[in-house]
Amino acid sequence: MFQIGDTLISDEIFSEEFVCNLTKCKGICCVEGESGAPLDEDELAILDDIYEDIKPFLRPEGIEAIEQQGRYVRDLDGDWTTPLVKGKECTYVIFDKNGIAKCGIEKAWENGATDFKKPISCHLYPVRLKEYEKFTAVNYHSWSICSDACVLGKELGVNVAHFVKDALIRKFGQEWYDDLMAAEIEYKKLNKK
DSSP states (O other): EEEEEEEEEHHHHHBBOOOOOOHHHTTTGGSSSOOOBOHHHHHHHHHHHHHHHHHSSSOOHHHHHHHHHSSSSOOTTSSEEEEEEETTSSSTTOTTTTTTTTHHHHHHTTSOSSOOOOOHHHHHHTTTEEEEEEEEEHHHOOOOGHHHHHHHHHHHTTHHHHHEEEEEEEEOOOOHHHHHHHHHHHHHHHOOO
């Protein structure tokens, strides 16, 4: 574990290899799980503001669930998350012609309907953040349904830090990411095989 500013970063960010393989997993991470995608407090107002803009990109089942439950809900731990459709997929999920789960918010963003790409927790995955009073923990989240992503990451030689580069910059800024890359060099020196 190492520190950049007020973040503590797990070594697994460098040691684990990961590249989403949607042709294999079909986006199952947006369907499986006990609750929806984690949401930052500031994302709640964003979802309220953009809902009418993204609504045309959502499935009727998702719209119905949002209208029944709200645009966000609290999970069993009291954290804000996206609602689920009948206890399954995220309400904001859409499926492409190949049955691959994708983000309806991101589809709206791709079409210029909003400038909000998607919740940061989704953009960062498989990185999960945990906020503490004095620091933010930046950890790799290992989930068996992502085993194909680990295989592809290993084949391509892409670690987690590089796979989620854009999301890490979005969350923490370019300077932080530059510091992360400097830390990676030190990590590799210390862990030569």
